[in-house]
Amino acid sequence: MKTLITGGAGNLACQYTHLLPPDHEILLVDIADTPVAPVREGTRFEQGDLCDREGLFALIDREKPDRVLHLASLLSGSTEMNRTLGWQINATAGFDLLEACHASGVGRVLFPSSLAVWGGDLPDPMPEDQETWPDGLYGVTKVAVERLGHYYHSKHGLDFRAVRLPIIISPYAPQGAASAYASHAFVECAQGRPFRFKVRPDTRVSMMYVKDALGAFSLLLEADPDHLTRRVYNIQAIAPDGEELLQMVKQVLPDSDIDFDPDPEVADLIHSWPGVIRDESARQDWGWSSEWNLESLATDILKEVS
Ligand SMILES: NC(=O)c1ccc[n+]([C@@H]2O[C@H](COP(=O)([O-])OP(=O)(O)OC[C@H]3O[C@@H](n4cnc5c(N)ncnc54)[C@H](O)[C@@H]3O)[C@@H](O)[C@H]2O)c1
Incomplete structure (x- = not known):
């Protein structure tokens, strides 16, 4: 079994490698030159730009992976700051990747979508089939790839599976990602640095510890195709507001x-x-x-950071 992970130098990709069995071949591909976190022993790493369409098709054709985890992306803030590049990486390269997977007969593609697909006035709790009208361009690109995946599945039989991740709390959350404020609060304070939330105390958003998110990747990847009733799934864990996060940081790191x-x-x-x-x-x-x-995640993330 061979798994190719795009965005392979990133936060979720590196941590996910440790969940794959030792006899499972892993290839990480990323425009960055070094993984942000330790990866499982034996993992191959290759530098490459997903926006290079020819290079992407050649890579998929050469490697013929059984599974592709398509994690390469600009996150919400960077997409908003550089809309053209954000669209190229998140949407155009997403289309090219699905087309390349279809052309090379890749068995299964997993795509992490995001809670950013929703926007406007949302009910709380929010129903499963809430319409997706994002306020930010990052969310628009995620909706685009969800729809493309649905198309490649229904018209061309590609086994596309997507999970809409909430904000992930992780020791390796990308620096500069404003949406990673919960992760940064724990990591910065654990290292004795001051931290200021850019959100308001009453901002309550769906969040999840990275170990839950990676477990969801494994469960969805391994799920029996006959049991799947949709291509795109929601998952929920916790929904703390800014004030609750601040109090939890103070509880585990009183100074x-x-x-x-x-x-x-x-x-x-x-x-x-x-x-x-x-x-x-x-x-x-x-x-x-x-x-x-x-x-429990607050206690665990401090162990990971230290
Ligand atoms: N972390 C979260 O809170 C969260 C929430 C919802 C969805 N997601 C999605 O999960 C995926 C992984 O997120 P992450 O937290 O690991 O982010 P990350 O920023 O750590 O990883 C993304 C990786 O994509 C790479 N990349 C960007 N442009 C590229 C290009 N042109 N070619 C090749 N690689 C390129 C980056 O170098 C980076 O290593 C992303 O698709 C993200 O949108 C993450």
């Missing part, structure tokens, strides 16, 4: 210098994302359930 200094643009975008998201289909179809609450 923290942590406070709020909201940035209106960041705060408004994140405030447009949902709190509690209904996820019955993921529970029924492939046995999804969250194992980490805010207190």
Whole structure:
């Protein structure tokens, strides 16, 4: 079994390698030259730009992976700051990747979509089939790839599976990603640095510990195709507001210098994302359930950081 992971130098890709069995071949591909976190022994790494269409087709054709995890992306803030590049990486390269996988007969493609596909006034809890009208361009690109995946499955039989991740709390969250404020709060304070939330104390958004998210990747990848009733699944774990996060950081790191200094643009975008998201289909179809609450993840992430 061979798995190719795009965005392979990133936060989720590196941590996911440790969940794959030792006899499983892994190839990470990324425009960056070095993985941000330790990877499983024996993992191959190759530098490459997914926006190089010819290079991408040649890579998929040469490697003929059984599975592709398509994680390469600009995140929300960077996409908003550089819309053309954001569209090229997130949407155009997403289309090229699905086309290349179809052309080379790749068995299965996993795509992490995002809670950023929703926007506007959202009910809380939010129903599973809430319409996807994102406020930010990053969310627009995620909707585009969800729809493309649905098309490649229904018209061409590609086994495309997507999971809409909430904000992931991780020790390796990308620097500069404003949406990674919960991760940065724990990591910065654990290292004795001050931290200021750019969101407001009452901003309540769906979040999840990285170990839950990686477990969801494994469950969805391994799920029996006959049990899947949809191509795109929601998953839910916790929904703390800014104040609850601040109090949890203070509980585990009492000397923290942590406070709020909201940035209106960041705060408004994140405030447009949902709190509690209904996820019955993921529970029924492939046995999804969250194992980490805010207190247990806070203790665990400090162990990881230290
Ligand atoms: N972390 C979260 O909170 C979160 C939430 C929802 C969805 N997601 C999605 O999960 C995936 C992984 O997220 P992450 O947290 O690991 O982010 P990350 O930024 O750590 O990883 C993304 C990787 O993509 C690479 N990349 C960017 N442009 C590229 C290009 N042109 N060619 C090749 N590689 C390129 C980057 O170098 C980076 O290593 C992304 O698709 C992201 O949108 C993440």
